[in-house]
Amino acid sequence: MRLGRDSLAGLIFLAVSLALLVQSFGLPQLPLVPVGPGFYPRIVLIFMAVTSAALIAQDLLARRAEPADVPAPAQPQPAYGLVALAFVIVALYLVVLPLLGYRIATVLFVAGLQATLERPATWRQWAILAAIAIATSAVTYLVFERYLTVLLPRGSWTNW
């Protein structure tokens, strides 16, 4: 039988909880405190292991009860590729943020993500995209650094 989404999630959480449960027994005991630092995590991990196992059992029972291969109603396909790309762009932003500094990295990030989500077709649209990217970076920088005294990352490469 193929594992369902819930069974898979349950197995991952069960594995994590059991692995950490084993590790919790290696935590040191403290003098003066009747229960050690592993006492409460063990309760949480046992609770997690039991609920994970229950989720797997529930999923397997539900799949056994349901007839197999029932065609799902037609629905628009979620754009998972776009989501993955958006996550990659955010990750790249976080990589360049301490290198280029907030102002430059933010302009690149806002422009990049905008262009990915909705590719401009004309020069005018490209200009609007660039204006939004620069304005976002400049306005947030001014508001946070100048008015709210919230410091934003400086770039180690640019010192800006």
Place this chain on the structure above:
Amino acid sequence: MFELLGHGLLTVLQWNYLVPLFAGTLIGIIGGALPGVTITMTIIVILPFTYGLDPLQGLAAMTGVYVGGSAGGLVTACLLGIPGTPSAIATTFDGFPMARGGAPGRAIWLGVWSSLFGGLLGGLFLILVTGPLAAIALQFGPWEYFSLFVLAMAMVAGLAESSFIKGLLSTAIGLLITVIGTDPIGSVPRFTFGSEFISGGFPFLPVLIGIFAFAQIMSDIEKAAVPKTPEAVLTAQPSLRVSHLKVIGEILSRPFLLLWSTIVGILIGVLPAIGGSAANMLAYDQAKKFSRHPERFGTGVPEGIIASESSNNANVGGSLVTIMAFGIPGDAVTAVMLGAMTIHGIQSGPLFVSQQPALAYGIYAAYILAHLLMVLILAAGALFMLQITRVRLAVLAPVVLVLCVIGAYALNNTMQSVYVLLIFGVFGYALVKGGFPLAPLILGLILGDQIEINLIRAIMTDDNPLLFFTRPISGALLFCAGLSVALAVWQHMRHRARTAREEAPDF
């Protein structure tokens, strides 16, 4: 009490408090009106702005967002048939048919005035009940606190619509996140695997922002290809002129409906970690059940709008009671407020009202004034809100994500919090796609440390575990927790046939 409230009102009426409150209310209404942007998302966006403000300024702005967001959803719900936030879903049922039937002004203003009345009644409850509840909570020992937190989590997990087991597992994940790092009693590192990155544990706010904001933005991005609002509806410019006296008369001529919907909203607000999205649906359902003509609901009856809108604003008052009296967030929005209070070194809980009366009554005052500002802003610019809904996701998503990054970075000026933000962003999105409810996770995350501290304190005071059951309040709370779990199991077994469909994630 009323002297303190008067003082709070005078304080918040000063420009340096009124401006953040006004800005918060305006941004809240805009966030509430924008389909796909929830109140939680809006409050996360304004969170970094509050770092540089004084505590009352920041909390006033957040209260404004909460109140404005709860009302803002009605604009798009009535005029476009799309709820701006989950707390305006039920408003759509009768608001849109009424507006389409030629009375858009009546639909909007029934919603606005109901929000005001429901919100102010919720405020009365907030002011009158928070102090006495906090006084009761002051009698609690570690056994009672532990049991109270267990009850809160049992209720939230039980209320998870998609799956009770997933609700419990989600709670366990939230609790597990809090045990990573140093233990709160002896500072022993736990599950850190020698990594400096997680040696101090995961900071609460980046985790919360990552889970909620990323899960929502990415869920919006995955639907980017799906066509949205029909242009024909958007381009129409309806007239919102209406006789306000007549509309107010329509609401006040149904005092039982207004009062009952408000009570439903307050009670849902008081319950931990469920918000306006449940309140408006339940109040609408109750209004339909009590109506002599339930078959008319959904065709544009005022009762549907009054029930939905009065309950979702009253819900705000209820949520604030729980956070101010017990330090337990009523929903994700108050969880962010709790985080903001921690940043300013304010401990929310039973001692909050007595130790910080100026701040507590300032919040009450901000809550009341935010309702009045909400009416003024919607009177001036309800149609402008419609124009704002044209902002495209391609513009909105990067700006929101930048503000999330600032919110995480500015906590302690390190990139570590920003990396935590991304890690939990991916994790939160995966959980949503797996059908896991996020509210129990957040509650587990917020209460995890407190549960452990109170459990260990109780054991250190007296190692008899039966005390959790034999102390009257603690025993009663644990009994209620057991009852809540049993009820949830029974309900889920009864509705199993109906739960085959996938629930929409509730942010």
